[in-house]
Amino acid sequence: MKFSYFTLSVALRHLRYGVGQSLLTIGVVxxxxxxxxxxxxxxxxxxxxxxxxxxxxxxxIVMEPAERTPIxxxxxxxxxxxxxxxxxxxxxxxxxxxxxxxxxxxxxxxxDPQFTVVSPVATxxxxxxxxxxxxxxxxxxxxxxxHDRIVNIESNLVEGRFLQLIAGEVVLGRKLADQIxxxxxxxxxxxxxxGQALSVTVGGIYQTGFGSLDEGQLFLTLRDAQSVLxxxxxxxxxxxxxxxxxAAETIAERLAVxxxxxxxxxxxxxxxxxxxxxxxxxxxxLVLISTIVAAGFGIGSILIMSxxxxxxxxxxxxxxxxxxxxxxxxxxxxxxLLAVLGCGVGIPxxxxxxxxxxxxxxxxxxxxxQSVFLIEIDPALLAAAxxxxxxxxxxxxxxxxxxxxxxxxxxxxxGA
Amino acid sequence: MRGPPVIELRGVxxxxxxxxxxxxxxxxxxxxxxxxxxxxxxxxxxSGKTTLLNIMGLLDRPTSGQVLIxxxxxxxxxxLGRAQVRRERLGFIFQFHYLLPEFTVLENALMPCRMKxxxxxxxxxARMRQLLHTVGLGDxxxxxxxxxxxxxxxxxxxxxxxANSPALVLADEPTGNLDSRSGRxxxxxxxxxxxxxxxxxxMVTHDDDFALEADRVIRIKDGHIQHLATGAGVAxxxxxxxxxxxxxxx
Numbered sequence: 110m111k112f113s114y115f116t117l118s119v120a121l122r123h124l125r126y127g128v129g130q131s132l133l134t135i136g137v138v139x140x141x142x143x144x145x146x147x148x149x150x151x152x153x154x155x156x157x158x159x160x161x162x163x164x165x166x167x168x169x170i171v172m173e174p175a176e177r178t179p180i181x182x183x184x185x186x187x188x189x190x191x192x193x194x195x196x197x198x199x200x201x202x203x204x205x206x207x208x209x210x211x212x213x214x215x216x217x218x219x220x221d222p223q224f225t226v227v228s229p230v231a232t233x234x235x236x237x238x239x240x241x242x243x244x245x246x247x248x249x250x251x252x253x254x255x256h257d258r259i260v261n262i263e264s265n266l267v268e269g270r271f272l273q274l275i276a277g278e279v280v281l282g283r284k285l286a287d288q289i290x291x292x293x294x295x296x297x298x299x300x301x302x303x304g305q306a307l308s309v310t311v312g313g314i315y316q317t318g319f320g321s322l323d324e325g326q327l328f329l330t331l332r333d334a335q336s337v338l339x340x341x342x343x344x345x346x347x348x349x350x351x352x353x354x355x356a357a358e359t360i361a362e363r364l365a366v367x368x369x370x371x372x373x374x375x376x377x378x379x380x381x382x383x384x385x386x387x388x389x390x391x392x393x394x395l396v397l398i399s400t401i402v403a404a405g406f407g408i409g410s411i412l413i414m415s416x417x418x419x420x421x422x423x424x425x426x427x428x429x430x431x432x433x434x435x436x437x438x439x440x441x442x443x444x445x446l447l448a449v450l451g452c453g454v455g456i457p458x459x460x461x462x463x464x465x466x467x468x469x470x471x472x473x474x475x476x477x478x479q480s481v482f483l484i485e486i487d488p489a490l491l492a493a494a495x496x497x498x499x500x501x502x503x504x505x506x507x508x509x510x511x512x513x514x515x516x517x518x519x520x521x522x523x524g525a
Numbered sequence: 526m527r528g529p530p531v532i533e534l535r536g537v538x539x540x541x542x543x544x545x546x547x548x549x550x551x552x553x554x555x556x557x558x559x560x561x562x563x564x565x566x567x568x569x570x571x572s573g574k575t576t577l578l579n580i581m582g583l584l585d586r587p588t589s590g591q592v593l594i595x596x597x598x599x600x601x602x603x604x605l606g607r608a609q610v611r612r613e614r615l616g617f618i619f620q621f622h623y624l625l626p627e628f629t630v631l632e633n634a635l636m637p638c639r640m641k642x643x644x645x646x647x648x649x650x651a652r653m654r655q656l657l658h659t660v661g662l663g664d665x666x667x668x669x670x671x672x673x674x675x676x677x678x679x680x681x682x683x684x685x686x687x688a689n690s691p692a693l694v695l696a697d698e699p700t701g702n703l704d705s706r707s708g709r710x711x712x713x714x715x716x717x718x719x720x721x722x723x724x725x726x727x728m729v730t731h732d733d734d735f736a737l738e739a740d741r742v743i744r745i746k747d748g749h750i751q752h753l754a755t756g757a758g759v760a761x762x763x764x765x766x767x768x769x770x771x772x773x774x775x
Contacts, residue, residue, distance in 0.1 A: 114643040119625075126627035425623040428584060429637050430612025432605055519584045522619055522697065523575070 110441060111434040119426075120442035123415060130411050131447065137407035138451020138498055139458060141400045145494040146459030151466065152393050154483035156386050157354060160375070167375050168228070168259050168348030169357040172218075172364070174208055175371045207343035208370070214347060223360050226350035228255040231334035233345065237327070238298040239289050246285065248299065248327045250334020250344075259348050262315050262328065269293050269313025276330050278312030282323030286314050299327075301337040309333070355386070401501050404451070408444050409505035416440065416513045423513050424521025433514035440513050444506020445499065452495040459494075460486060529596030530557035531693045531725040532581055537590035537600075539576055539748075550576050551748045554590070558741075560692070561723045563716060565730055565739035573748040574729045575697060581727065582615055582695045583607040595692055612640055616686030616724075618696035618715075623682070624670035630657065630681050631666040637688040649688060656684045660714055676707025683714055687724060694719075696728040700735065708732070 124131045208214065211229050218227045231250035236243055249256075253274045257263050262271040262280060271280050279297065291297065291311055299307045309329065317323055335341065351360050354375075361374035376383040416423070423436055467484040539551040550573045558564055568574040579585035580592060583599055592600035599610050611617075616637070624633045632639075634653045638646040657663060660680045662673075670678050679699060686694045696715065700708030712735045719726045728739070736742050744751040 114646075115640045118639065119627075122625075122627040421621075421623055422625050425617075425619070426625075426636075427608070428582070428611065428617050428619075430608050430610075430615075430640055432608045434605075435640075519579055521623075522579070522584070 110438040111432065112438050112442065113435065115431075116435050116438040117442060120439045120446065123419070123439070123443055124446060127415065130415070131450075134408055134411045134447045135450045135454060138404050138448050138502065139455035141404035142452050142455025142494050142498050143459040143462065144400050145397055145497065146456065146491060147462060148393050148397060149490055149494075150459075150463055150484055150486060151482055152389070154485060156389065158483045159386065160354060160382065169351045169354060170224075170349040170361045170364070170372060170374045171346050172208075172214075172349065172368065172370045172372050173346035174206055175369060206345060207340055208345070208347065209343050211344045211347065214368075218347065218349065223351060223364075224349045225352055226255060226258040226348075228252065228259050228348045228350075229331060229344045230256070230346050230348050231331055231338055231340050231344045233302065233334075233338040235302070235337055236300045237289070238300065239291060239295075242289055244289060246281075246327050247325055248279075248329055248334055248337065250329050250331040250338075252331055253328075256328075256348070259350050260322070261317070262313075265315045265317045267314045267316050269311070271313050271315070271328070274312055274328070274330055276333055277309055278329065279309045280313035280315060280328040281311065282326055283314050283316040284320075284323040285325065285327070286311070288324070299337050301339055303339040305337050305339050307333060307337040355383075355390075358383075401497060404498065405501040405505040407505075408447055408502050409509060411447075412440055412444060412506050412509035413512070415443070416509045419513075420516060421521050423516045424518040427516065428518035428522065436516070437510040437514040440510035441503060441506045444502045444510070447506075448499045448502025451502070452498050455498070456491055456495060460491075528560065529593070531560050531562075531595060532727070533557040533593040533596075534577075534581070535591045535593065537577075537580060537587045537592065539573070539580065539585070540588045549748060551580075551587075551745075554750050556743065556750065558693070558725055558727060560725055561719070562725050563719045563740045564725075564727045565736035565742045566727060566745060567730060567733070567736045567742060568745035572745045574745045577745060578695055578697050578727070578729050581693075582617060583611055612637065613689065614692045616689065616691040616694040618679075618682050618686045618694065618699045620698040620701040624678055624685075626670055629667050629669060630662060630673070633670065633681055634684045635688060636685060641689070653684065653688060656687065656718075657681070660684055674707070676703050676710055679703060679707070679711045680714060683711060683718065687718060687722065690722075691724065693725045693727065696726060698729055698731060700730065700732060708735075712738075 208229075215227050215229055218224055228251060233248060234245055235248050237246045253262075253272050257272060266280075267283055269280065274280060279299075286292070293311050293314060295311045297309050297311065299309060301307075315323070329337075331344070335344070338345075351357050357374040358376040361372045361377070365372040427433075427436060463484050463486055466482045467480060469481045470478050471481050472478055534554050534556055537551060537554040538549070541548045541550055554577060566574045566577065576585065580587050580600065583592070583594075583602070587600050590600075591598050594610055594614055599607065602610065624630075625636065628636065631650075631653065634657060635646050635650060638649045638653075654663075654666065657666060660683065662677060662680060662684075665673060665677065670681070673681070679702075683699070686696070694715075699715065700711050703711060712732075715726055715728070716738065718724065728735070730736055
């Protein structure tokens, strides 16, 4: 193919002259792009909401102790350390539930761009004493600013604080608070499995809408949890967040071979949810592929009509010295421009539609007003939709273009 | 010093093959055409004159023989090479004007220049405007072909054929689709442009009157050449096209 001032000007003029056909094709491409953007974003958002609803607010990946304890690579003097660990020591059963040297592991994981949040967690069951009442609860000690990006507590606070949580304070779910009849600033007593006691004040009360989180969970600072659970300076696990929720299993598998810990993803913990969502994704992909193919056929058929209608003109251009690559380029440029213009309409229309949908609000299952659609406009998705549409436009144009390039000027002259 | 002929045919033959069937159309055609000549090719339907014009215009390949354009063998070039020669050295006028409906009169006239790039097109624009004025279309420059009469469109096609300042213009029955008055205007235009610019014209025509006004008439009959050397203004009364024929080489 040969792109030049001549081929571009002829292609542009064809599109302008056949404005009706051009607009129709641009419309077809725009609808395809809009469908890609809409379906992927809205269904993707719905899937994330389903995942959140079913599993609660969870870490995408959890790295927890296995039956061996690693010897970290940082213990070696060598400057250039590729390995994350260099060996292992067997520990006695009592020490199994802990990760020592966690600051180094957190640092090592933070250097990996696959993980957007790395949060050390100390967790275990304790007894909560309030006056004469006693209740078993699960405490989770965290660094609030990190963990809030894994389990979103701050924005779900009914009262009090979470991000500024200090030693001696706890944050708990509203249902648990109602059950035991406690309010903000009330005093509680926690007793760990080893008998270690800790007096705390209620620093915040949240309501996420997820039962497991609102009823049996209690957040406190990492150090307090380490203290009441008698973990010393160790932690129970490291919670991780990845940018693409459905890639969690793959990332977990890759991480598992690099560390001497057990690594599990939300997918391996909930296989049935994932297979259902996967089937849903396959269906969406089928719909999207059909849409794209339809757009391709739209561009292709309109260009075939164009080639047929311009049979004589093409023959004359060739007689005057236009080469087959030039003629081919004219129609490929047309396909390219139709697709680009289609994207130019489809992508802004898709964004506008998504923005409008994101403003639709209705009461959720917990009675709180919330967005009906979970919408996060992803620039990468927009770019991918545009690239797919443009590629399809060029490929679809290729065949009519080749047909045009093959027109024999002599036949045109003879057949007049 | 006289240069090589603008075009020279040496022993050109053409056979069309359809499966096992061979149909010879042209036999051993040889003649040169010098710079500035205005040559008419005449002959009955099916005589092979359009095939001959197509071979001269490098739109078709001869089965045998050679076509030399300005002394260089051109008929055996590949498709891109022949397109290049057509673009650089040849101009075409067809019976049906075949202007591009999406472009204005001026743009159509400049189309061969556009193929050579925007700079060349810009450099030729003033000349083409002048030529369109000369042929009486100065007020139609921005019109689309559909807004012109058949004769006017053919005048645009004539001007277009000169856009590249070609060495040779090949015209295939340029007046065949026009009424006699418009046909006369178009023919006179070609004749005068040929004289003024010194461009060589080879015109296939059915019209004996126009053929008689050519510098030379080549008559084709059953694929063989019969020539008549005439000068412009040969007495039409004698109608030499019908009376005299010869098989001697030109």
